[in-house]
Amino acid sequence: MFLGLSGSLALAFAFHALAFYPDPQATGFGDWQQIHHNWEVALAAWRQHGEWALWNPHHCGGITHLGNPESQHFSPFFLLSFPLGTTLAIKLMLVAHAWAGMVGAFLFARRGLGLTRAGACVAAGGFALNGFFAWQMAGGHFTFVPFYLAPWLLLTWRAAYRELRWAVATAALLALTLLEGGTYPFPYFVLLLAFDAALVAARDVRRTRSARPLARVTATGLTIFGLTATLGAIRILPVVRTLRLFPRTIESTDSMLPHELIEVWTTWDFPWRHPDHIYVWNEYTAFVGWPLLVVALFGLGACLLRRRWEPALGLLFFAALMMGNHGPFAPWELIHRLPVYDSLRVPSRFSVLATFYLALLAGAGLDAAAAWLHERRLLSRVGALPRQVLAALAVAVLVLPGTIFGVVIHDHWDLPAVHGAPAGRFHLDTSPAYQTELASLPRRGVGTTQCYVGAMSWRVAPGLWRGDRPQVRVPDGGRLLAAHRTNHGVFATVDLPERARVIFNQNFHPDWEVVGDTGSVVDDAGRLAVALPEGRHRLEVRYESATLWYARILTLLGLLVAFLLWRGALPSR
Incomplete structure (x- = not known):
């Protein structure tokens, strides 16, 4: 044997x-580049931010992972x-x-x-x-x-x-x-x-x-x-x-x-x-x-x-x-x-x-x-x-x-190895060789609005901007004091002269939520935005699927039932 x-x-x-x-x-x-990209998203999320990947900011302007x-x-x-x-x-x-x-x-x-x-x-x-x-x-x-x-x-x-x-x-x-x-x-x-x-x-x-x-x-x-x-x-x-x-x-x-x-x-x-x-x-x-x-x-x-x-x-x-x-x-x-x-x-x-x-x-x-x-x-x-x-x-x-x-x-295993060092800050860019560079985007700390996904109907917001520039926008008269992001979190400190929307350079998804009592997530023509009152705000917005809590409980329950059935603690017939 x-x-x-x-x-x-x-x-x-x-x-x-x-x-x-x-x-x-x-x-x-x-399609290896797309598959490999998904693995690199998860690895980059853990190595760069210490997070288990829930969101993919590197593809299609941001989609659920x-x-x-x-x-x-x-x-x-x-x-x-x-x-x-x-x-x-x-x-x-x-x-x-x-x-x-x-x-x-x-x-x-x-x-x-x-x-x-x-x-x-x-x-x-x-x-x-x-x-x-x-x-x-x-x-x-x-x-x-x-x-x-x-x-x-x-x-x-x-x-x-x-x-x-x-x-x-x-x-x-x-x-x-x-x-x-x-x-x-x-x-x-x-x-x-x-x-x-x-x-x-x-x-x-x-x-x-x-x-x-x-x-x-x-x-x-x-x-x-x-x-x-x-x-x-x-x-x-x-x-x-x-x-x-x-x-x-x-x-x-x-x-x-x-x-x-x-x-x-x-x-x-x-x-x-x-x-x-x-x-x-x-x-x-x-x-x-x-x-x-x-x-x-x-x-x-x-x-x-x-x-x-x-x-x-x-x-x-x-x-x-x-x-x-x-x-x-x-x-x-x-x-x-x-x-x-x-x-x-x-x-x-x-x-x-x-x-x-x-x-x-x-x-x-x-x-x-x-x-x-x-x-x-x-x-x-x-x-x-x-x-x-x-x-x-x-x-x-x-x-x-x-x-x-x-x-x-x-x-068919003849494309370059995954390569690149993280950019100074995350930003959306158009890869000149999308079909051969997609797997490397997470390691380089950049994203793209290009979106080859087979049969999925992801919607890419038309107003996303490209280039190495701030990934948060405030209205005229407002100030962006600080901003950064992790895999499934975006953070910004803003000063607003009046009630306004703060726009993040990624797609909207209804499972993004503001942490704290200030502001509410809104859909700004397909982009993620937060409506805030006037004043200075330290903003934290996170993605977590509305089903994740129930999914964890059910999977743990399934593991318990499977263990008991395998060990004979439950009736077989």
Whole structure:
């Protein structure tokens, strides 16, 4: 067991090694700058001001960091940023998740489908090394990294179905997905669990000829739901408040044709702009190569002959969702009408779960091929041991996706390291190289009004000013005596001849509050302002989400309930 775990960890490092070489501090292109920026915001808040990041003054003229669905500073891996810096912490988090994906897929293939070790290795490699992870991670969609946890989610859910205390592990994985900014993984995981629960319930109802499995599935699901809601409250409540203020509802018209599924799994290079779709081409690849696909087709036939329906149905279900918009009753269109799911786009991203089941079929195909050869005594004729042949076949199937994976990961870690020293005072500026400098803005102590945020509808106040000048404005006749800011606090000493507004150079948000009894926060054409009476005032204004207090209490309650359930102090059924 130890050798297997250490060997798989070494493989995970090997396939990602080129992300560390030749410059371990090199940053990634594309959306990596935005993801990296969010990590640097949190690190700068702590190092420069001793505060846990609640606000992001460095982007879009100032936006919530606590309520940003894609912020990842609640992830346990963020703690590595303090001794190692954000770049190495991010890369180690990527390797750790890839390793977890390999091990989890291996265990699920062994325990869920009863595959041999060689077959399970093919399933593990086909899942963890497929092109979805290669191109999404290379392009900076790091909030997709929890997708690696999908096999563990199924393992713990099935364990919870047998013994309820394992619901703690399932809920912990879902909560971790929220902490890691899993805007897509979390709702996808809910569908994955619902799908597998339906399979398990149908299997056991048919086997027992009773409705008890339905009650058991329902009780397990409700327990997982309650634990996830409380454990994840520290993220759920602030994010829900953000989405109410800045709705993220998205129209989704993209679709695929059935023959394009073959391209998804067998083509590893397109023009950057896909000729037939509205998104860039790497949204339409989960490359595994022809060898693995052929073995998977063999496995599909073997599973159907043996009435082992689960991997075939999983592939069919998630491939149908990949197809996208094909009319009002298409699977994608049906779920896209639901809350949360109406904020998602790019249905081809379901390829990550479809490929998981494809990889399981490939593992089953390898086992079926080995059994066929063994039955006909072809192995003994060539004088090869079955284990050696299985290992050779597994390597042959995985060498192509593994090679492409390593090349893609290496090719996109080529931007400069995070750099710069804090400016004399915080100010908004327009970075001359926004797409390559965004990650460095927090360390340099400056912000920007530029606002590339994917699908979020942040509103940037039109009256914000740029340049290294005072970040607080008082009306004519008034005096600004002092001003500074921290991550989620702004401070000013002003002298006003009459009642007036003091304007801060950042966006307004209703959760900013004046500390003390003097003045009230107002919205000045999208800018944060405070209405004050005449006289001299020492002004302190702080941001704290209106939901944060409740979120803390609920998360602590969830931890207590999870501990008691795991230790057996609560009734299991």
